[in-house]
Amino acid sequence: MSTMNFTGLDVLLCRPRGAASSLPQRIELAGGQLFHVPCMQIIALDEPQAVAAIKSRILDFDHYPYVIFISQNAVKYAESWIDQYWPQLPMGQQYLAIGAATAEAAANMGFAEMAQAEGAMDSEALLALPALQELSDKKVLIFRGQGGRETLARALRERGATVDYCELYRRACPEGLPEALAASPFAKSDGRRVIMVHSGESLENLHQGIQKAGLTSWKHDELICPSQRVAELATGLGFDRVHAASNAGEPAMLTVLQQLAAQQPT
Numbered sequence: 508m509s510t511m512n513f514t515g516l517d518v519l520l521c522r523p524r525g526a527a528s529s530l531p532q533r534i535e536l537a538g539g540q541l542f543h544v545p546c547m548q549i550i551a552l553d554e555p556q557a558v559a560a561i562k563s564r565i566l567d568f569d570h571y572p573y574v575i576f577i578s579q580n581a582v583k584y585a586e587s588w589i590d591q592y593w594p595q596l597p598m599g600q601q602y603l604a605i606g607a608a609t610a611e612a613a614a615n616m617g618f619a620e621m622a623q624a625e626g627a628m629d630s631e632a633l634l635a636l637p638a639l640q641e642l643s644d645k646k647v648l649i650f651r652g653q654g655g656r657e658t659l660a661r662a663l664r665e666r667g668a669t670v671d672y673c674e675l676y677r678r679a680c681p682e683g684l685p686e687a688l689a690a691s692p693f694a695k696s697d698g699r700r701v702i703m704v705h706s707g708e709s710l711e712n713l714h715q716g717i718q719k720a721g722l723t724s725w726k727h728d729e730l731i732c733p734s735q736r737v738a739e740l741a742t743g744l745g746f747d748r749v750h751a752a753s754n755a756g757e758p759a760m761l762t763v764l765q766q767l768a769a770q771q772p773t
Contacts, residue, residue, distance in 0.1 A: 511533070511537040511761060511764075511765050511768075512537055512538055512765075512768060513534055513537040513538050513539030513764060513765075513768050514537075514538035514539070514768075515538075515698055515699055515768070516534075516538075516539045516540065516698060516699050516701055516764070516767070516768055517539075517540045517542065517693060517696040517697075517698035517699065517700050517701065518534050518539050518540065518541055518542065518701045518702075518703060518764070519542045519543075519544060519691070519693045519700070519701070519702045519703065519728075520534075520541060520542065520543045520544075520703050521544060521545065521546040521547070521702065521703065521704045521705070521709050521713055522543075522545065522547070522703075522705050522709070523545050523547045523548060523549050524543075524545050528757065529757065530703075530757050530760070530761070531543065533757070533761065534761075534764070539764075540696065540698055542691055542692060542693035542696070544684075544687050544688055544691050544693070545681055546680070546681070546684060546704070546709040546710075546712040546713045546716065547678055547679075547680070547681070547706065547708060547709045547712060548678070548679045548680070548681045549580050549652070549676050549677075549678060550676060550677050550678075550679055551584055551675065551676050552653065552674065552675060552676055552677060557674070560673075560674070561588060561673055561674075561675060562588075564648060564671060564672075564673040565588045565589060565591075565592050565593070565673070566592060568589065568592070568593055568597060568648070569593075569597035569600075570646055571600065571646045571647060571648040571671075572599065572600060572601060572645055572646060572647075573600070573601050573603065573638075573639070573642070573645060573646070573647040573648070573668070574600055574601070574602050574603070574618075574647075574648050574650070575602075575603045575604070575605075575633070575647060575648070575649045575650065575659070576602070576603070576604045576605070576609050576610075576612075576613050576650050577605055577609070577649060577650060577651040577652070577655070577659075578605065578606075578609055578651070578652070579608055579609050579612045580652060580675075580676055581609070581650040581651050581652065581675060581676075582604075582609060582612040582613045582616060582650070583612070584650075584675035584676050585650045585673070585675060586616050588675070589616075596617060596618070601622065601638055602618040602621050602622070603621070603622045603633060603636065603638065603639070604621060604622075605629065605630070605632070605633050606754065606755065606756060607756060608756060608757075610622075622636055622638055629734060629736075629754070630656060630658040630659035630662075631658065633659060634658075634659065634662050634663075639663065639666070640666070641666065641667075642663060642666040642667045642668035643666075643667035643668075644667060644669075645667065645668050645669070646668065646669045646670075646671070647663055647668045647669070647670045647671070648671050648672075648673055649670065649671070649672050649673070650673050650675060651672060651673075651674060651675070652674060652675065652676045652677060652678055653674045653676065653677040653678070654677075654678075660672070678708055680712040680715070680716075681712075684712060684715075684716040685715075685716045685717075685719035685720035686720070687716075688713075688716045688717060688720050688722060689720040689721075689722065694722065699729070699767075699772055700725075700728040700729065701728065701729040701730075701731065701764065701767060702725065702728050702729065702730045702731070703730075703731045703760060703764070704730070704731070704732055704733070704737070704741075705733050705755045705760075706733065706737065706755070707736070707737045707740050710732065710737055710740060710741055710744070711740075711744075714744045714745075714746075723745075726744075726745050726746045726747060727747060727748060728748065729748045729750065729767055730746045730748060730749050730750065731750050731752060731760060731763050731764060731767075732749060732750065732751050732752065733751075733752055733754060733755035733759075733760065734751060734752070734753075734754065734755070735751045737751070738750070738751035750763050750766075750767065751763075
């Protein structure tokens, strides 16, 4: 990416706190004014039934020739469980991840045989990998959060695989989000305003928050989404200046931000 210049942009970042990202620093170093109101909270599952289900999957970890990490959070929470029961990883497993950041996190954890979905960084991109084309009688374990899209598991089963989930965390709307949005200095910013969301759930939480806080004028701010799917959701919710990045990775999101910065204000 060429030298970035975000001077004059007021950027609201909606990622959860603690998300491993250099995005805030990169925006500020390029001259942007950064605001941060998390519109998503990540919480480890600790209910007895959930913990028992996780432990059962981890104990059977070596039964799965294919292991998929959906997100960096999936890697983070899987690591402590796997370390407890598998100080030495099973032989012969193929590890896969959605997106470069997730793949890097998993590789740092010690998963050497790592394949990743690039480009769109979604289930459809992962399904295009050669390793997942012929799965008759194969077992696949997917590390993910509670709920989420079923596209990946459904397609893998259609290809002959037995698919199990290991759900490690849940996503929640932060308590007091409408008040946090209203209290943010972004509410009074007078620069060129840009909102960045990294998931459909974050977008929906943001939408509910601004509705409850009476901040519906924010729907006329520039909004950068991580995919065309989320961009279409945003349009359906009434946002009218929506831009879709090719994926949720930092380079893709910053590319769209740079394109906005280069445009003349309207």
